[in-house]
Amino acid sequence: MSTRLFRLHVNGAVREVEASESATLLDVLRGPLALVGTKANCLEAECGVCTVLLDGRAVTSCLVLAAQCEDREVVTIEGLAEAGEPHPLQSAFLEHGAVQCGYCIPGMIMTAAGLLREKHDPDDEEIREAMAGTLCRCTGYGKIVAAIKAAARNMRQGR
């Protein structure tokens, strides 16, 4: 298998990694970059646990090649906090008890982060539609939706 050097922008830093030419972004994140907050599960974009932001948009990193990401901005769950402060979504998920086992939460939060970049005041319906491709098998989705709404409100108020 042929490998090559990829130059990626991840969480604000330029990272150079050696990986197989056919490596996915997920492979590179969890492998050489050791950013294991992004989970690997179905590998077919059905479950959403591997969601990251690519140029500000939520995508499933299992279905993007590292080769497709060069010169583009990648943000993972590890890169969401700013200056040591949790992102408003992270705080709201804690406050609302939106987390049970936690496995899907990085994907949930990154999907929501993509939504909130586009819509600052989404209603329940818009949140549910955006989150439909990100599955949680522990809880209902009620608290997750409530947490996203609260985070959106806090972000609008500049908190």
Added chain:
Amino acid sequence: MHVHRATSVRQAATMMAALGAGARFLAGGTDLLIQLRRGALACDHLIDIGRIAGLDGIAIEGDAVRIGALTLHHAVERHAGFAGPLRSLIEASRVVGGWQVRNMATIGGNVANASPAADLVPVLLSLDATVELTGADETRRLPLPQFLLGPRRTAARRDEVLTACHFVPPAGRHATAFLKAGRRKAMEISIVNVAALLAVDDAGRCRSARIALGAVGPVAFRATDAETGLQGGPLSDEAFEEAGAAAAAASTPIADVRASAVYRRHLAARLTVKTLRLCRERLQEVA
């Protein structure tokens, strides 16, 4: 496997001509990468066309609409120009996979993939769309029905990139609708999908009807018998029932893990009727 990035259509076509049978174009990758991973397909080279400038975007000039091949489902879903009579485009693109898939998957990929269940295909058929194909030496246009030859088979030559879909909505009052049936509401491959366009004259009679169905045959198709039956007549429930029956009769569904053939045929009729009723409602909105 090697991944090559093309920076122009011409370059992509030339690369394809040089690399031969073991190469594939890669757009959003949401279908191709899964097929490769499942071993349903093998290839030695991927030619990444995803960042060729000018291949994405929606342009509406006068009546003519051009949807660039790299346009994301996400962009179609949000396009203000489609919020009126062309609403079926929004309805179809917003049910393709989940939010993340729609941020990667392209309209060109949906069409070029030639899946019988592709959701944008019936809509584009109902809009009488043509596909623009660009090879190393020339650009040509083909009506969509001539492009789609069978499951995962198209009339594109090896080096041809699908560069855009074009259509011109009919003059006068018209409305469109798209409906799909799946096992759940989100993230579902269609069991049956139906797109329709109805155009009416001042008296409210049907000037033209276009009905297209997917997932009930080897390729999505126009139900021409159903269309002819509506032409020139009133948009009545009875006429719609007849159109539904004709659409079901034109269907040749398979049975698979998602649905039996009998159920698919039943849905072909019912969804056709429902889609036509939606068009009728929408015609009244604009009246």
